[in-house]
Amino acid sequence: MRIDIITLFPELLSSPFESSILKRAIASNLVKINFHNLRDYAQNKYKQVDDYQYGGGSGMVIKIEPIDRCINYLKNKNNYEEVIYLTPQGEKLTQKISNKLSLSKNIIIICGHYKGIDQRVRDHLVTKEISIGDFVLSGGELAACILCDSIIRLIPGVLGDETSALSDSFQDQLLSYPIYTRPEKYKNWKVPKILLSGDFKKINSWREKNALEKTKRIRPDLLKN
Ligand code: ADE
Numbered sequence: 001m002r003i004d005i006i007t008l009f010p011e012l013l014s015s016p017f018e019s020s021i022l023k024r025a026i027a028s029n030l031v032k033i034n035f036h037n038l039r040d041y042a043q044n045k046y047k048q049v050d051d052y053q054y055g056g057g058s059g060m061v062i063k064i065e066p067i068d069r070c071i072n073y074l075k076n077k078n079n080y081e082e083v084i085y086l087t088p089q090g091e092k093l094t095q096k097i098s099n100k101l102s103l104s105k106n107i108i109i110i111c112g113h114y115k116g117i118d119q120r121v122r123d124h125l126v127t128k129e130i131s132i133g134d135f136v137l138s139g140g141e142l143a144a145c146i147l148c149d150s151i152i153r154l155i156p157g158v159l160g161d162e163t164s165a166l167s168d169s170f171q172d173q174l175l176s177y178p179i180y181t182r183p184e185k186y187k188n189w190k191v192p193k194i195l196l197s198g199d200f201k202k203i204n205s206w207r208e209k210n211a212l213e214k215t216k217r218i219r220p221d222l223l224k225n
Helices: 020-027 064-075 095-101 119-124 141-152 200-218 220-224
Strands: 002-007 032-037 082-092 106-111 128-131
Touching: 002 064, 002 141, 020 141, 064 106, 064 119, 082 141, 095 141, 106 141, 128 141, 200 220
Parallel strands: 002 032, 002 106, 082 106, 082 128
Antiparallel strands: none
16 A cells, blocks of 8 residues: 655654554555655745635635645556545544555545645545544644554554454444453452453453443444444
8 A cells, every 4th residue: 555645744744654563564565655745846936835815814724736736746656546635624534434445555645734725625636534533633744643553554464463453442333342461460450350261252252241331331422323
């Protein structure tokens, strides 16, 4: 998979891809991440990428020309399934969306900043708008890291134990069951006995029951779907 990220602040994006699972996925060529600094696609002398809002109002708006130029450059080299714009006004990110995107060959992600981007980018160039939640970030870069992480870990071969992505929270619309490791007893806090029993049938039904109870308590909305 190839992910091209268009941003004004590439330095905000680099470190999540330099450790752990994402680093290994890149090293194994299971995914290639490319950062494109929007300023490199600005043509005027001052490398201007933003401008005032028509109609007045505070905050600068990212211009259409450098974004269109960057997307054109990429589209001349690759075919893209999606051009994603990260915005709090987008469809809320879910495991279902990440599952689907993880099957793509190439995607482009545009990170907004300041007041946002010219609406014509959204109307004519973007194919999908995604929000990572009902809160406002300073820009799309951190949201892009979250989106990429959630997609990349689903690419076959990225996680050593391929079943472990399948048992993630939300993969079956449930929160994950409680998990424990050694020691068996810490202070007076004990690991549930059943998990030490070796009886996998009983362990599985304990896990299912606990996942369901936890979901009912914390995220009853998940059970309504
Ligand atoms: N940019 C700013 N806030 C955002 C959010 N909640 N999700 C995605 N992109 C954003």
